[in-house]
Each structure stands twice: as structure tokens, then as C-alpha cells.
Amino acid sequence: MGNTILVAGAGHGGLAAAAQLGKAGFDVTVIERHEEKDLGYDWFDALNPAVFGMVGCPHPKDAGLPWQWRADVTYFGPHTDDEHKIKQRFKKLSDIEIKMERKDIYRLLVKFARDNGVKFRFGTFIKGPLTLGDRVAGLSTDAGNFYGDLVIDAAGLNSPVRKGLPDCLGIQKDVLKNERIFTYRAFYDLPADPKSVEDVYKVMFRPDPGDFSLSWIYTQDTYTDLLIGHMEPPTDEEIGTIAQAYRDKNPQLGKTRLRGGQTVPIPFRRPLSVLVADGYAAIGDAAFMTMPLNCSGISMSIEASKLLADAIKADKTRTFSAETLWPYQVQFYKQIGFGAAPIALVKDMIIGLTPEQLDTAFDTGLITWRELTITADQHSIRQFLHFDPKLPRRGLTLVKDPALMKKALGVVADCAAFASHMPALPKTYSRDRVQRWARRYDRIFTRHLPY
Numbered sequence: 001m002g003n004t005i006l007v008a009g010a011g012h013g014g015l016a017a018a019a020q021l022g023k024a025g026f027d028v029t030v031i032e033r034h035e036e037k038d039l040g041y042d043w044f045d046a047l048n049p050a051v052f053g054m055v056g057c058p059h060p061k062d063a064g065l066p067w068q069w070r071a072d073v074t075y076f077g078p079h080t081d082d083e084h085k086i087k088q089r090f091k092k093l094s095d096i097e098i099k100m101e102r103k104d105i106y107r108l109l110v111k112f113a114r115d116n117g118v119k120f121r122f123g124t125f126i127k128g129p130l131t132l133g134d135r136v137a138g139l140s141t142d143a144g145n146f147y148g149d150l151v152i153d154a155a156g157l158n159s160p161v162r163k164g165l166p167d168c169l170g171i172q173k174d175v176l177k178n179e180r181i182f183t184y185r186a187f188y189d190l191p192a193d194p195k196s197v198e199d200v201y202k203v204m205f206r207p208d209p210g211d212f213s214l215s216w217i218y219t220q221d222t223y224t225d226l227l228i229g230h231m232e233p234p235t236d237e238e239i240g241t242i243a244q245a246y247r248d249k250n251p252q253l254g255k256t257r258l259r260g261g262q263t264v265p266i267p268f269r270r271p272l273s274v275l276v277a278d279g280y281a282a283i284g285d286a287a288f289m290t291m292p293l294n295c296s297g298i299s300m301s302i303e304a305s306k307l308l309a310d311a312i313k314a315d316k317t318r319t320f321s322a323e324t325l326w327p328y329q330v331q332f333y334k335q336i337g338f339g340a341a342p343i344a345l346v347k348d349m350i351i352g353l354t355p356e357q358l359d360t361a362f363d364t365g366l367i368t369w370r371e372l373t374i375t376a377d378q379h380s381i382r383q384f385l386h387f388d389p390k391l392p393r394r395g396l397t398l399v400k401d402p403a404l405m406k407k408a409l410g411v412v413a414d415c416a417a418f419a420s421h422m423p424a425l426p427k428t429y430s431r432d433r434v435q436r437w438a439r440r441y442d443r444i445f446t447r448h449l450p451y
């Protein structure tokens with residue numbers, strides 16, 4: 001009976017799953033390329049604090065770690081003026097995210113795992129999976145081979161484990177163009193009085209020339225947080241030019257970089273279509289579990305860790321086969337994926353809009369605070385579907401712009417195709433049926449993408 005679990009990479013969902021499984025008596029080891037002190041990035045993140053309670057992890061306040069509520073976002077199209085900008089509105093405090101330093105999130109999760117008996121191998125680079133036939137049997141690393149009864153893949157978007165899996169497992173290895181976004185992030189000095197800044201947290205759709213881009217300028221008490229997201233990695237020179245263009249219109253963005261300065265890819269797409277194989281389960285960015293409009297992935301991966309840990313604990317055979325791990329995929333899609341995935345269809349439509357069409361969408365009220373408030377982690381396409389007395393007027397706006405209408409109807413058709421395919425997710429695992437379902441699921445999303 002298997003008891004040994006390897007977690008590849010100290011991703012957030014992997015750490016949370018490790019802690020829950022350690023608590024349940026499994027022998028769990030996390031293998032991570034960085035040293036413990038180097039985990040995470042030099043910036044803060046927004047996340048839903050409820051996820052800590054869901055997995056039995058202490059809330060940051062009980063762990064003595066600093067956190068704050070994050071500010072509401074104000075959204076702008078490429079040329080939106082003050083009259084047409086759109087501000088998020090939250091109905092309940094529980095919908096609002098907190099912000100926490102990434103290093104502190106790691107402190108919390110690593111301690112949670114250690115307190116539950118999890119072991120760590122830091123400074124160990126994973127080269128790929130070890131396989132016995134079709135079964136994942138361990139990890140090949142620069143410190144030798146590690147064998148386990150189950151490998152939880154929490155090694156991020158470019159996981160060498162997922163990429164090294166045998167093709168016959170039907171698990172997608174690489175993402176396509178437009179399925180990931182490269183984000184530069186850095187904190188700059190704040191040469192203005194923060195109280196004079198009207199839109200503290202500005203998110204801008206397509207602010208830069210060229211392909212789709214998404215950026216923010218988030219004014220803090222003593223610095224300004226800049227994020228620039230592009231479909232191809234921007235060069236240092238491009239970042240300098242873009243930042244200067246923002247600075248010209250946003251005097252709160254200073255010139256001196258205080259922290260950060262990396263460009264990192266984030267999944268910008270639907271979750272992975274097949275999450276499990278014999279001896280293998282993927283979670284977090286390794287399984288593309290990010291909210292496809294704002295690219296938040298921490299809350300979703302911690303939430304998913306509970307579903308994964310529950311499926312593993314329920315496997316009385318302790319074989320950790322695709323069959324016994326399949327309930328993880330079923331529950332993930334039922335509780336999270338089926339709500340989050342179609343948001344990627346909306347994202348694909350948005351990235352296909354011209355700057356003029358985006359401006360029209362803002363200026364005519366075609367998109368409203370409701371659609372934009374869903375980007376605050378509460379990840380479900382269902383939040384798009386609400387009664388709106390202004391719907392006829394919004395419909396009229398579309399009728400007046402046939403090209404925009406075509407794109408909007410396209411996304412409605414894709415969402416309908418997705419909705420009709422959802423119930424076909426097999427309830428039990430059979431490789432053929434699962435791969436057939438996965439191929440159709442992926443095709444709904446990829447048929448419009450450039451390759």
C-alpha cells in the first residue's frame with residue numbers, strides 16, 4: 001500500500017496539499033529548486049483569505065503575519081476618460097481580497113506543511129519525471145532519483161514533470177500563444193502625495209501599441225506598484241519606454257525602482273484538461289489554475305489542494321492510479337473549473353478586440369462594473385449572467401457595431417458549446433473517454449487562437 005508522496009516544486013497548491021496529507025499520516029516530501037529563503041517573488045499578492053480556513057491553515061492574522069485589504073480596481077480601456085472608467089463594487093466584505101507579501105504567504109504555507117510533518121529538499125532541481133511504463137514513479141533531479149507512490153506536480157507553468165510525461169497520457173505539455181501572459185512587475189518611488197491620486201488601483205486594457213496588453217498602476221502609501229502584461233516577453237528597452245509613457249500621464253509613478261523587476265509568465269487560459277495519470281496529479285500553475293482574466297492563481301490552487309487531498313485520502317487501495325485520483329478532477333471541474341474555464345473564452349474575445357472596440361465597450365456601457373468585479377477572484381462565469389435593466393440598450397450598442405457584435409456572438413456560441421460539453425466529463429476514469437472529452441474541451445478554446 002502506497003504511502004510516499006513527492007511534491008514537485010513548492011507551488012502554493014502543492015504546499016497546501018502536502019500539509020493536509022502530512023496531517024493524514026502520509027510520508028510527504030517537497031522537492032524545490034530554490035533555497036527556502038529565496039521562495040516566491042519580491043512583491044505582494046491579492047488572494048481570498050477564506051482559502052486558508054478551507055484547508056485548515058491558520059489565517060495570517062493568527063500566524064502574526066501582516067496583511068491588508070486590497071483597494072478596489074478602476075478599469076480603463078485604451079483611451080477611457082474619467083467619465084467612462086469603471087470601478088469595481090463589492091457587495092460583501094467576504095468578496096474582497098487581502099494583500100500579503102508573497103514571501104509571507106510562503107512562510108505561512110511552509111510552516112503549515114512542516115507543522116504537519118512534511119519534509120523539504122530545497123536547492124534540488126527537478127529534471128523530469130521517472131516513469132515505469134505509463135506510470136509516474138518518481139522524480140529525476142540533480143541530486144539523484146527520488147521514488148514515490150504519487151507525484152503531485154506543483155512546479156508551475158513550465159513544470160518539467162508535466163512536460164516530460166509520456167504522450168499516451170494525453171496531458172498537454174506546452175501552452176499556445178495567447179494562453180500565457182508575460183508580466184513585468186516592479187515597485188517604484190512615489191513622487192506624489194498618495195492622497196492626491198484619485199484611482200489608487202488602475203487596471204488598463206490594451207494601454208500599449210501592438211498586441212493585447214494589460215497593465216496596472218497601484219499606488220501604495222510609500223511606493224507605486226507597476227505591472228506590465230504582454231503576450232510576448234517585453235525587452236528591457238520596451239519596459240523602459242512603456243513605463244515612461246505611463247509616467248507622463250501618472251505622476252505617482254516614479255523613476256527609481258525599489259523592488260521587483262522580473263518578467264514572469266502566467267497561465268492566461270482554461271485549466272488543464274487532464275489533471276491525473278497513474279501516480280501523477282497536477283495542481284496550481286502546473287495545471288493552469290489561474291482566473292483567466294486577472295491571472296490570480298493562489299486562491300484557486302489552495303482551494304484545489306483540498307479536493308486533491310480529499311481524493312488521495314479517500315483512495316483506500318492506495319494505488320494512486322488515474323482511476324482513484326479521478327474524483328479530484330471531477331470535483332475540481334464541478335466546484336471551480338466549469339465556472340472559471342469559460343472566462344477564458346471572454347478573455348479570448350477581449351484580446352481579439354481592437355483598441356477602438358475596447359473603447360466603445362467602455363464608452364457605451366457595454367461592459368459594466370459587474371463583469372469587471374468578477375475579476376476579483378470570485379471565479380465563475382455565472383457572475384456574468386445577471387438581470388440588467390440596461391440590457392436592451394447594451395444590445396442596441398452591439399447592433400450598431402456589426403464587427404463587435406460578431407465577436408460578442410462568437411463568445412456566446414463558444415460558451416454554449418462549452419456548457420453543452422460540460423456534462424460529458426466522464427464520472428469514472430477510462431483513458432479513451434477522458435482523452436476524447438479533453439480533446440473536445442481543448443478544441444472549444446483553441447479553435448480561434450493563433451498557433
Ligand SMILES: Cc1cc2nc3c(=O)[nH]c(=O)nc-3n(C[C@H](O)[C@H](O)[C@H](O)COP(=O)(O)OP(=O)(O)OC[C@H]3O[C@@H](n4cnc5c(N)ncnc54)[C@H](O)[C@@H]3O)c2cc1C
Nearest residue numbers: 009010011012033045046126155156264284285296297298
Ligand atoms: C507578476 C505576477 C503577479 C501575480 N499576482 C497574483 C496575485 O496578486 N494573486 C494571485 O493569486 N496570483 C498572482 N499571480 C499568479 C501566481 O503567481 C500563481 O498563479 C500562483 O503562484 C500559483 O502558482 P504555483 O504556486 O502553482 O506555481 P509557482 O508560483 O510557479 O511555483 C512553482 C514552484 O515550483 C518550483 N519549480 C519550478 N521548476 C522547478 C524545477 N525544475 N525543480 C524544482 N522546483 C521547481 C519553483 O521554484 C516554484 O517554487 C501573479 C503572478 C505574477 C507573475
